[in-house]
Amino acid sequence: MPESLLRHRVVVTGIGTVNSHGLGVDAFWSGVMNGQSGIGRITSFDATDYPCQVGAEVRDFEVGDFMDVKEARRNDRFTHFAMAATKLALTDANVDTTKLDSERFGVLVGSGIGGMETIQKQSRRLYEMGPRKVSPFMIPSLIANIASGVVAIEIGARGPNYGIVSACSTATHAIGEAFRILRDGEADIIVAGGSEAAITELGYAGFCSMKAMSTSYNDCPERASRPFDKGRDGFVMGEGAGVLILETLEHAKARGARIYCDVTAYAATCDAYHITSPDPEGKALGTAITKVIKDAGLQPEDVDYINAHGTSTPYNDKFETLAVKRALGDHAYKVMVSSTKSMTGHLLGAAGGVESAVCAKAIFEGKVPPTINYEEKDEDCDLDYVPNVARDAEVKVAICNNSGFGGHNATVLFTKSV
Incomplete structure (x- = not known):
C-alpha cells in the first residue's frame, strides 16, 4: 500500500501539565484523584471590586526553570506555561530531541486568547507614556500562535507547526489535528495541546461583564466550581497548560517508549x-x-x-x-x-x-x-x-x-x- 494511503496507529507517550495543582502530571493526577480543589482567592491582582474574586492560579512558577530568562521577558506568560508543559511532557515521554528527525517532529500548541497580560501591560504603556514606549516585542508575544513557534525553536522541531485558536476547544482541536497528521504519515511525533494565562484584571473584567463567572462563592472559593450541581452559577477561571506527546505506534515502539493509550x-x-x-x-x-x-x-x-x-x-x-x-x-x-x-x-x-x-x-x-x-x-x-x-x-x-x-x-x- 502506498505510504499516502497507509493509516498509522497514534499513541500517547508523554503528558505535561502546568496548573493550580502544580507542575507535572504526577502532581496534577494526585490532586484530581484526591478531589482537591486548586481554586482560591485571586492573588495576582486586587479583585476586591470584581463580582468574581476567585480562580485557579499557577503559583510558585519559575519560568527560568524552563527557558532562558532573557527570552522569557520577551514572551507572555501563556508561552512560559507552554514551554514548561512541553519540557515536562518530553521528560515524561523520555524523548531525546537530538535523536529525532527534526523535519518529522511537529508542535501544535494553541491558545484561546493568547497574550492577555501583554495586551493589558502594553495598553497601559500606550495610554500613560505614549506610542514610543510600547514594546517592540508586543505583537510577537501576544499573538496566539507564538507558543508553537517559540516551543519549536527551543526543541528544534521543524515539522508541522501552527497555533489553533478555537476558544475553549483549542487544545482538543490541536490534539485532534495532530492525530490526523500522524495517522496520515506526515510526521512521526508531535507536541500537541494548549496554554492559557488570562487571569488578569482585563480578562476578569471582560468575563465578569458577560456574567459568565461564579459570584456566589467568593468566601469559599474551593466550592465555586460545581459542574452539574443545581447550585452552579458560573465558571471559575484557571490558568496553565496541558500538552501530550503523540507518536505513531511504529516510532514509539522503535524507541522503546511507554504507551499510555491510543488516540483513535x-x-x-x-x-x-x-x-x-x-x-x-x-x-x-x-x-x-x-x-x-x-x-x-x-x-x-x-x-x-x-x-x-x-x-x-x-x-x-x-x-x-x-x-x-x-x-x-x-x-x-x-x-x-x-x-x-x-x-x-x-x-x-x-x-x-x-x-x-x-x-x-x-x-x-x-x-x-x-x-x-x-x-x-x-x-x-x-x-x-x-x-x-x-x-x-x-x-x-x-x-x-x-x-x-x-x-x-x-x-x-x-x-x-x-
Missing part, C-alpha cells in the same frame, strides 16, 4: 447557533460524540468514561448532558462522566490539554477522577457524574469533550492500547 478518533463540529451560548438541543456536540464512536469502529455501549466540558455554567452543563444522551442513548446513564474543572477551574484554550491528559491517565491507571462539589441533583443533569470521590474502574474507551465561544465543538476518543 477525532471530530469537530459547530453549533451554528450563537456566539456564546451553546445549542440548547445539544445537536452538534452530540454529532461529534456519535462520529468519534463510529469512526473508531465502536458502539455507544463501548464508552466507559467521558471527561466532560462541564464548565459549571447553567446552560453548558444542561446542554452537554443532553448531547451525551443524544449520542449514547440509554447507555448515557451507565457511562461515567466527570468534570475535572471542578478542581482545576476552566483553563479556556488549555482545558482540553489537561482534560485529555485525564483521559489518558484514566485508561492507563484504571481510575476515574470525581466531579467535586456535587451536592444537589439538578433534574436536567441526571447522569453518573462520579460525585465527589474518585473511582477504581477499568477504562478501555474514554472521550474528551470541549466546546468554545463561536459554537466550536471538539471531541477526541482514546482507547486502551493492546
Whole structure:
C-alpha cells in the first residue's frame, strides 16, 4: 500500500501539565484523584471590586526553570506555561530531541486568547507614556500562535507547526489535528495541546461583564466550581497548560517508549447557533460524540468514561448532558462522566490539554477522577457524574469533550492500547 494511503496507529507517550495543582502530571493526577480543589482567592491582582474574586492560579512558577530568562521577558506568560508543559511532557515521554528527525517532529500548541497580560501591560504603556514606549516585542508575544513557534525553536522541531485558536476547544482541536497528521504519515511525533494565562484584571473584567463567572462563592472559593450541581452559577477561571506527546505506534515502539493509550478518533463540529451560548438541543456536540464512536469502529455501549466540558455554567452543563444522551442513548446513564474543572477551574484554550491528559491517565491507571462539589441533583443533569470521590474502574474507551465561544465543538476518543 502506498505510504499516502497507509493509516498509522497514534499513541500517547508523554503528558505535561502546568496548573493550580502544580507542575507535572504526577502532581496534577494526585490532586484530581484526591478531589482537591486548586481554586482560591485571586492573588495576582486586587479583585476586591470584581463580582468574581476567585480562580485557579499557577503559583510558585519559575519560568527560568524552563527557558532562558532573557527570552522569557520577551514572551507572555501563556508561552512560559507552554514551554514548561512541553519540557515536562518530553521528560515524561523520555524523548531525546537530538535523536529525532527534526523535519518529522511537529508542535501544535494553541491558545484561546493568547497574550492577555501583554495586551493589558502594553495598553497601559500606550495610554500613560505614549506610542514610543510600547514594546517592540508586543505583537510577537501576544499573538496566539507564538507558543508553537517559540516551543519549536527551543526543541528544534521543524515539522508541522501552527497555533489553533478555537476558544475553549483549542487544545482538543490541536490534539485532534495532530492525530490526523500522524495517522496520515506526515510526521512521526508531535507536541500537541494548549496554554492559557488570562487571569488578569482585563480578562476578569471582560468575563465578569458577560456574567459568565461564579459570584456566589467568593468566601469559599474551593466550592465555586460545581459542574452539574443545581447550585452552579458560573465558571471559575484557571490558568496553565496541558500538552501530550503523540507518536505513531511504529516510532514509539522503535524507541522503546511507554504507551499510555491510543488516540483513535477525532471530530469537530459547530453549533451554528450563537456566539456564546451553546445549542440548547445539544445537536452538534452530540454529532461529534456519535462520529468519534463510529469512526473508531465502536458502539455507544463501548464508552466507559467521558471527561466532560462541564464548565459549571447553567446552560453548558444542561446542554452537554443532553448531547451525551443524544449520542449514547440509554447507555448515557451507565457511562461515567466527570468534570475535572471542578478542581482545576476552566483553563479556556488549555482545558482540553489537561482534560485529555485525564483521559489518558484514566485508561492507563484504571481510575476515574470525581466531579467535586456535587451536592444537589439538578433534574436536567441526571447522569453518573462520579460525585465527589474518585473511582477504581477499568477504562478501555474514554472521550474528551470541549466546546468554545463561536459554537466550536471538539471531541477526541482514546482507547486502551493492546
